[in-house]
Structures are given as structure tokens and as C-alpha cells.
Amino acid sequence: MxxxxxxxxxxxxxxxxxxxxxxxxxxTGGLRFREVLLDVETLNRRAMNAELDLTKLSCHAFGHLRGxxxxxRSGGALGRGCGPLVIAKKDCSMHDLRSGKIAIPGKLTTxxxxxxxxxxxxxxxxxxxxxxxxxxxxxxxxxxxxDAGLIIHESRFTYPSYGLKEIIDLGRWWEEETGLxxxxxxxxxxxxxxxxxxxxxxxxxxxxxxxxxGNRAEPMDYIREHSQELSADVIRRHIDLYVxxxxxxxxxxxxxxxxxxxxxAEDSGIVPRGY
Numbered sequence: 001m002x003x004x005x006x007x008x009x010x011x012x013x014x015x016x017x018x019x020x021x022x023x024x025x026x027x028t029g030g031l032r033f034r035e036v037l038l039d040v041e042t043l044n045r046r047a048m049n050a051e052l053d054l055t056k057l058s059c060h061a062f063g064h065l066r067g068x069x070x071x072x073r074s075g076g077a078l079g080r081g082c083g084p085l086v087i088a089k090k091d092c093s094m095h096d097l098r099s100g101k102i103a104i105p106g107k108l109t110t111x112x113x114x115x116x117x118x119x120x121x122x123x124x125x126x127x128x129x130x131x132x133x134x135x136x137x138x139x140x141x142x143x144x145x146x147d148a149g150l151i152i153h154e155s156r157f158t159y160p161s162y163g164l165k166e167i168i169d170l171g172r173w174w175e176e177e178t179g180l181x182x183x184x185x186x187x188x189x190x191x192x193x194x195x196x197x198x199x200x201x202x203x204x205x206x207x208x209x210x211x212x213x214g215n216r217a218e219p220m221d222y223i224r225e226h227s228q229e230l231s232a233d234v235i236r237r238h239i240d241l242y243v244x245x246x247x248x249x250x251x252x253x254x255x256x257x258x259x260x261x262x263x264x265a266e267d268s269g270i271v272p273r274g275y
Contacts, residue, residue, distance in 0.1 A: 004193070004201070007036040007043045007055035010226035011153050012235045013242035014056060017075050019219035020211035021204055028204055037226060039133060040185065041106025053190050054201065058106075059183045060113035063262045063271030069188035070198060071258070074206040077185035078246035078254050083171010084111035085156055087141060087164045088148040094119055094168055098126075100147030105134035110184050110261070111152050114170040117264055138162055152184075154230060154238050180257040181246065209248050 006022070008014040015037075020026050022035050036043075036052060044061035046052055050068045062071065086094065086102070098121050104112045107124060115122050122129060130146060137149035142162045150170075151159060159166075171182040187205060189198040212219055220235075227235060246254045265271040 001030055001032055003032045003034055004053040005036055005051075005055075006033045007038060007046065007052040009040050009043070009056060009153075010037045011242075012223050012227050012230065012238040013077060013247075015223045015226050016212050016219050016239050016243055017209050017247060018205075019208070019222050021208035023222070025211050025218075026204060026207045029200070031201070031204070039135075041109055041131075041133075044106065044108040047188070050190055050192075053193060055188055056185055057188050058108055058110045058113075059186050059258055059261055060110045060265065060271070061108040062186055062188055062258075063113075063265050064108070065188065068191060070191055072187040072189055072198065072202045072205065073249050074202055074209055074247070075187040076183075076247060076250055076254070077242050078181045078183045078250060078257060079242065079244050080175060080181050081171065082156075082184065082241050083169060083174060083182040084114060084150055084152050085159070085169050085171075086115070086148055086150055086167040087138075087159050088167050089141060089144070089164060091165055092148075092167060097128075097148050097167070098122070099128070101128040101130060101145075103130050103132050103137045103140050103146040103149040105137060105150060105152050106131050109152065110182075111150050111170070113261070113265055113270060114174060114182075115150055116270060117268060118168070118170055118173055120268065138164065154234050157234050157237055178257070178260055180260055181253060183254065183257040183261050184242075186250075186258065206248055209243070213243070213248075 043055050044058055047055050134152050137151055138159055140146045141149040174182050266273045
């Protein structure tokens with residue numbers, strides 16, 4: 001029996017996608033997966049030290065990790081109409097926010113990369129950029145701790161209930177700018193696993209996504225176990241938005257989207273060249 005570690009977030013799209021491979025619902029050929037559930041920025045940081053065999057990563061983080069990890073084709077998060085939003089208590093422009101405080105969900109998140117590509121003024125040297133766990137950002141904005149927040153995941157469904165306003169949809173900006181889907185997250189395997197095993201695992205992850213799509217009700221107890229504060233409606237909307245054909249296989253369009261994102265990040269000096 002061979003064990004490999006698999007890191008992913010407790011968000012509904014990830015627990016939905018990986019339910020079958022973790023719970024033995026598909027044939028893994030004697031391979032066992034050890035789940036490690038952490039928020040995506042913590043997974044990004046752990047991957048910097050190559051701590052996990054397989055891991056969900058922000059596509060931004062993958063740009064820094066191409067020497068340690070290879071991109072897999074299944075299990076990622078790409079799509080349309082699902083990008084990060086900048087929100088605030090009152091209407092303002094992004095130019096106005098240059099002089100304020102903005103909370104971001106991590107410096108290696110794709111959300112923060114998109115913000116920097118949209119306006120380089122919000123780079124790491126900006127004194128008003130504050131990283132915090134994604135689930136704290138709405139409260140920080142509503143409570144006046146920061147002037148604006150860059151939100152991801154299920155926060156895009158819940159922020160209106162706090163009386164907050166959308167300032168910009170960075171996903172929409174990306175789609176209009178490039179004509180491509182937003183490449184948010186990917187699944188990556190350590191190069192040390194080898195090409196043959198990585199391809200075998202990729203096939204298992206594809207089957208895991210397909211199993212969940214064909215048996216939508218079955219993973220719900222597992223999903224709710226890790227999303228206890230989310231309503232059934234938010235869970236359903238979250239899965240419907242973030243699990244799609246790109247989750248089964250990124251395809252040619254998904255590859256182009258990731259390559260375009262990393263090319264722009266390289267040109268901007270945000271991620272290193274050389275891969």
C-alpha cells in the first residue's frame with residue numbers, strides 16, 4: 001500500500017471533488033490518499049516547502065512552484081463568472097482605494113495576482129494591503145477595520161447581506177481583457193512522484209470529479225462536516241459555480257488561461273521566469 005498526501009481546502013467545491021478518491025468510491029489500485037484540509041493560502045505556503053505530495057494551489061502560487069510541482073489536468077478551479085470581487089461599505093473607485101486599506105486573502109492567491117495585474121499600485125509594497133484569512137475579510141470591511149476587501153469563495157454569495165457594495169469584479173475584467181476563463185486554482189503533483197504515477201493519479205482525480213457529478217447528493221454529509229456555517233443553498237450555489245467541465249479536465253482553453261495568467265505575471269515581475 002502506497003500513501004500520498006493530498007491537500008485541499010474545506011470549501012464545498014473541493015470536498016465535493018475529492019470525496020470519491022478519499023472515501024474509496026473509485027479504484028485507486030492500492031494507492032491511498034491522506035487528506036490535509038487547509039485554507040488555500042496555507043496550502044500555498046506549505047507547497048513552498050514541498051510538504052505535500054499533491055495539493056490544491058492558487059494558480060498564482062503555482063507560478064512560483066513550477067520547479068517543485070507539475071500541473072495536473074483534473075480537480076482545479078477555473079471558470080467564468082467566478083472571479084474575485086473587491087467590495088466596500090460605500091461606493092468608490094479603485095483609484096480612491098489606492099490611499100486606503102484593503103484586505104486580501106493571501107499574497108500568493110490568484111485573487112491578489114489579478115488585483116496587481118489590474119493595478120500595479122496594489123503591489124506588496126503598498127502599505128495599505130493587509131493579508132488575512134478569507135473568511136475574516138467581510139467582517140473586517142463591515143466593521144471598518146479596512147476600507148475594502150478582496151473576496152473569494154463563498155464570500156461572493158454572502159457579502160450583500162452585510163450591506164456591502166461591489167467595487168469591481170476582477171474576474172469579469174480578466175474575461176473581457178483576455179476572452180479566457182479565470183484560472184483560480186489548480187492541482188499540482190511533486191515532480192518527485194514521477195511522470196507515470198502523476199498521470200495515474202490525474203486519472204483518479206478525473207474519476208473522482210465525475211463520480212461526484214453523477215452522485216451529487218452522496219458527498220453532502222462530508223461537505224457539510226467541513227462547511228458547518230454555510231446554508232444548503234450557499235453550498236449548492238458554490239458547487240454549481242466552481243465545479244464545471246474545467247474541473248474534469250482543464251482542456252486547451254484552460255491551459256491557455258493559465259499560460260496567459262503566468263505570462264502576464266512574469267512580464268510584471270510578480271512570478272519568476274525560466275520555466
